[in-house]
Amino acid sequence: MLFYLIKRIISKIPILFGMTIIVFLILHLAPGDPVDMIVGPNVTPEVYQNIRTQLGLDKPLIVQYFKFLANIFQGNLGESILQGRPVLEIIKERIPVTFTLGITILIISFGLAIPAGIIAAINRNTWKDYLCMSGALLGMSMPTFWFGLLLLYFFAYKLRLFPISGYGTWKHLVLPALAMGLTDAAITARMVRSSMLEIIRQDYIRTARSKGLARQVIIYQHALKNALIPIITLLGMKIGWVLGGSVFLEVIFSRPGIGRLMINAIFARDYPVVQGAMLVLTTSIILGNMLADLLYAVIDPRIRFD
Numbered sequence: 001m002l003f004y005l006i007k008r009i010i011s012k013i014p015i016l017f018g019m020t021i022i023v024f025l026i027l028h029l030a031p032g033d034p035v036d037m038i039v040g041p042n043v044t045p046e047v048y049q050n051i052r053t054q055l056g057l058d059k060p061l062i063v064q065y066f067k068f069l070a071n072i073f074q075g076n077l078g079e080s081i082l083q084g085r086p087v088l089e090i091i092k093e094r095i096p097v098t099f100t101l102g103i104t105i106l107i108i109s110f111g112l113a114i115p116a117g118i119i120a121a122i123n124r125n126t127w128k129d130y131l132c133m134s135g136a137l138l139g140m141s142m143p144t145f146w147f148g149l150l151l152l153y154f155f156a157y158k159l160r161l162f163p164i165s166g167y168g169t170w171k172h173l174v175l176p177a178l179a180m181g182l183t184d185a186a187i188t189a190r191m192v193r194s195s196m197l198e199i200i201r202q203d204y205i206r207t208a209r210s211k212g213l214a215r216q217v218i219i220y221q222h223a224l225k226n227a228l229i230p231i232i233t234l235l236g237m238k239i240g241w242v243l244g245g246s247v248f249l250e251v252i253f254s255r256p257g258i259g260r261l262m263i264n265a266i267f268a269r270d271y272p273v274v275q276g277a278m279l280v281l282t283t284s285i286i287l288g289n290m291l292a293d294l295l296y297a298v299i300d301p302r303i304r305f306d
Contacts, residue, residue: 108181117192139186165254236292
């Protein structure tokens with residue numbers, strides 16, 4: 001297991017390396033200059049050039065990139081151009097906000113999707129199946145940002161049940177978590193149903209029925225375990241994206257998380273902050289996929305890592 005983990009970590013290094021190159025080039029080749037955000041339009045050319053020199057922006061791109069890369073290996077993501085603070089310190093402040101929202105979204109999504117998918121599969125072509133899948137189709141049809149705005153309008157603006165924006169109490173968490181949790185649950189429920197339908201047609205399920213085993217035992221001890229394999233793959237992907245930063249939700253609900261930090265830094269041309277946030281996003285996606293690989297062996301003992 002340890003050897004497998006080391007091999008997987010080493011295999012992901014080129015991905016992180018390639019991501020840093022792409023993000024660095026996109027940021028530095030895009031129109032705009034971070035110095036303009038600092039000094040404004042009425043600055044003299046001498047002051048403008050002095051600030052560029054202080055920030056190291058006057059050096060060739062290749063030199064700036066390798067300096068950024070060297071800082072990463074030293075555990076240093078640089079300093080924010082606008083705030084003048086270490087990027088790592090800024091990101092650490094935002095991680096709890098995004099992490100709390102991400103975990104809540106996953107609980108809502110899979111907590112609703114797995115029971116709904118099971119009910120739909122074992123009651124195929126009945127009103128229960130049609131009800132669950134109609135709800136899933138409705139959820140898949142609604143973009144997350146649009147659904148979030150609807151929740152804000154009705155439950156925050158009209159009914160005054162929840163705050164419109166901010167962070168701090170459980171009430172600030174409800175609407176953004178529901179906005180993404182419910183739409184994600186719709187996609188996951190359809191996958192659970194499809195996976196369960198495939199499993200309950202297998203010979204060993206018919207054998208279990210012929211032995212007179214209780215329906216609950218067949219479903220939860222025999223069918224569900226094998227049906228969870230593709231669901232774990234989906235979980236690994238969602239862990240990375242959700243914990244990496246729910247950008248639209250954090251912007252719509254004004255939550256001070258990593259996603260909103262990255263969007264603000266892009267508009268401000270704060271290169272070190274954008275690069276640091278993207279590094280966190282990519283790393284979380286990689287870790288989520290690795291966690292899914294490890295869970296395969298827990299669910300299915302036949303899977304071994306060589």
